[in-house]
Amino acid sequence: xxxxxxxxxxxxxxxxxxxxxxxxxxxxxxxxxxxxxxxxxxxxxxxxxxxxxxxxxxxxxxxxxxxxxxxxxxxxxxxxxxxxxxxxxxxxxxxxxxxxxxxxxxxxxxxxxxxxxxxxxxxxxxxxxxxxxxxxxxxxxxxxxxxxxxxxxxxxxxxxxxxxxxxxxxxxxxxxxxxxxxxxxxxxxxxxxxxxxxxxxxxxxxxxxxxxxxxxxxxxxxxxxxxxxxxxxxxxxxxxxxxxxxxxxxxxxxxxxxxxxxxxxxxxxxxxxxxxxxxxxxxxxxxxxxxxxxxxxxxxxxxxxxxxxxxxxxxxxxxxxxxxxxxxxxxxxxxxxxxxxxxxxxxxxxxxxxxxxxxxxxxxxxxxx
Numbered sequence: 390x391x392x393x394x395x396x397x398x399x400x401x402x403x404x405x406x407x408x409x410x411x412x413x414x415x416x417x418x419x420x421x422x423x424x425x426x427x428x429x430x431x432x433x434x435x436x437x438x439x440x441x442x443x444x445x446x447x448x449x450x451x452x453x454x455x456x457x458x459x460x461x462x463x464x465x466x467x468x469x470x471x472x473x474x475x476x477x478x479x480x481x482x483x484x485x486x487x488x489x490x491x492x493x494x495x496x497x498x499x500x501x502x503x504x505x506x507x508x509x510x511x512x513x514x515x516x517x518x519x520x521x522x523x524x525x526x527x528x529x530x531x532x533x534x535x536x537x538x539x540x541x542x543x544x545x546x547x548x549x550x551x552x553x554x555x556x557x558x559x560x561x562x563x564x565x566x567x568x569x570x571x572x573x574x575x576x577x578x579x580x581x582x583x584x585x586x587x588x589x590x591x592x593x594x595x596x597x598x599x600x601x602x603x604x605x606x607x608x609x610x611x612x613x614x615x616x617x618x619x620x621x622x623x624x625x626x627x628x629x630x631x632x633x634x635x636x637x638x639x640x641x642x643x644x645x646x647x648x649x650x651x652x653x654x655x656x657x658x659x660x661x662x663x664x665x666x667x668x669x670x671x672x673x674x675x676x677x678x679x680x681x682x683x684x685x686x687x688x689x690x691x692x693x694x695x696x697x698x699x700x701x702x703x704x705x706x707x708x709x710x711x712x713x714x715x716x717x718x719x720x721x722x723x724x725x726x727x728x729x730x731x732x733x734x735x736x737x738x739x740x741x742x743x744x745x746x747x748x749x750x751x752x753x754x755x756x757x758x
Contacts, residue, residue: 390454390479392426396467396488398446399431399475403464405622406435409442409595410460418502421457424477425500426450434506435460440592441506441625442599454479456497466493514607514618515579517558519600522608522617525560526597528571528722528749533590534564541631545593548585551578558582561636567715568639568752569722581610587633588615592626599624639752641738645731646707648682648700649744652720652728658696659717662686665694666713672756673713677732678706686713707732709739710756716741719751 403422411419414437423434431448435441456479463486467475472488479485479497486493526545534542546561556579559572588596592615599622600606607618610628617624662673665688676683682700687693709732719741720728731740733755741751 390424390426390456390477390484391452392431392448392450393474393476394431394446394448396470396473396475400464400467402431402433402444402446403460403467405444405598406433406442406460407464408591408598409435409437409440411437416502418457418498419504420459420461421498421503422460422463423455423457423500423503423506425455426453434503436504436506438504439589439627440595441504442595442622443506443624444622446621455500456482456484457500457503458484458495458497462495466495514609514616515577516605516607517575517577517579518602519604519606519619520602521558521573521575522606523597523600523602525558525571525573526593529560529562529569530590530593530597531718531722532562532564532567532569532751533593535590536564539565540589540629541587541633544587544589544629546585546587546633546636547582549579549582551583561633563634563636563639566712566754567719568636569719570636570640570750571722572748579608585633586610586615587629587631588626589629595624596626639738640750641731641733641740641752643737645733645737645739646677646702646704648677648702648730648732650682650698650700650728650730652723652726655698655728656717656720658684658698659713659720661696662694663713663717665691667691671712671714672710673716674708674710675732676706676708677702677704679703707734709733711739711753712756715753719753722751723749 406422425432430445433444466486470488470491476487482497484495484497529545548559550557555574557572557574561570596617609616613628615626662684665686670688673686682698685695723743725743727744729742733739738752738754
């Protein structure tokens with residue numbers, strides 16, 4: 390194997406694999422990436438058996454070949470080398486990486502034990518704007534569960550619904566204490582998503598990394614595998630084989646007390662409350678009285694914070710407790726200058742949403758106070 394490649398392109402390609410390669414594994418070869426030459430291209434492949442990344446980059450191929458190398462060590466070598474062009478050669482299973490006067494030698498492993506990977510070139514994918522999927526992920530991923538035992542919540546639900554000639558893309562995430570729902574519409578119809586799929590946390594974050602919101606992406610489902618294709622990369626993610634909870638039952642049918650708030654000032658007020666929070670206590674008490682909303686966070690270990698905000702409100706006095714981080718996360722993803730905060734009475738969930746449209750909805754359960 391003998392090839393030359395732009396250093397910055399090579400470095401970027403290796404870096405994309407670092408979060409995929411297995412750090413703790415009984416198969417040492419999964420710590421490696423597979424380098425494989427093709428016509429005027431170098432293919433970089435990484436997998437942990439659940440997620441696979443296959444990328445193609447322009448290169449000057451002098452001699453064909455393939456080898457697997459430690460992703461971490463190769464990245465560190467290429468990162469520290471200075472120069473524009475990297476020259477990579479293989480002799481037996483020793484790879485020499487050269488740039489200007491710097492020379493590294495790194496031992497590799499033969500490709501025989503590396504999982505067999507295909508890039509599904511023949512599989513039909515539908516094309517949608519990258520901005521659609523990226524926006525859905527940004528507005529929901531914060532609400533995913535982190536409990537590995539609850540696999541169906543440790544990811545997001547992605548489903549599509551036909552609406553006349555349009556297709557509605559809907560993504561939902563919940564950890565049992567909060568829920569975020571986002572939806573967007575495309576004219577492209579994509580099959581295999583009408584029943585919904587659960588994309589696991591790690592896979593979802595990899596999807597977000599490779600998406601260019603200014604370009605189209607290919608997306609499809611094949612044999613319980615989500616496939617995302619960009620101009621130079623194919624990402625395959627094993628889906629969660631479980632049933633997602635009926636999230637529609639959580640959305641309140643009755644409207645709570647509705648208050649219109651200016652987004653940025655409210656967000657900054659919440660951040661000031663968060664200053665006195667700790668791992669033991671992250672609560673904020675929101676009190677409503679005549680044309681006023683008062684935020685209060687009291688933490689015996691840290692201190693107390695109180696702030697008053699003018700609002701349009703003329704109902705009964707109400708006190709509701711929330712996890713301040715949950716409210717901050719929900720407010721942050723709402724687009725627009727103003728938000729609607731619908732307060733559920735008693736221990737009913739509260740809703741945070743935009744003032745116009747129904748493309749985003751966040752639900753936060755209250756705390757007992």
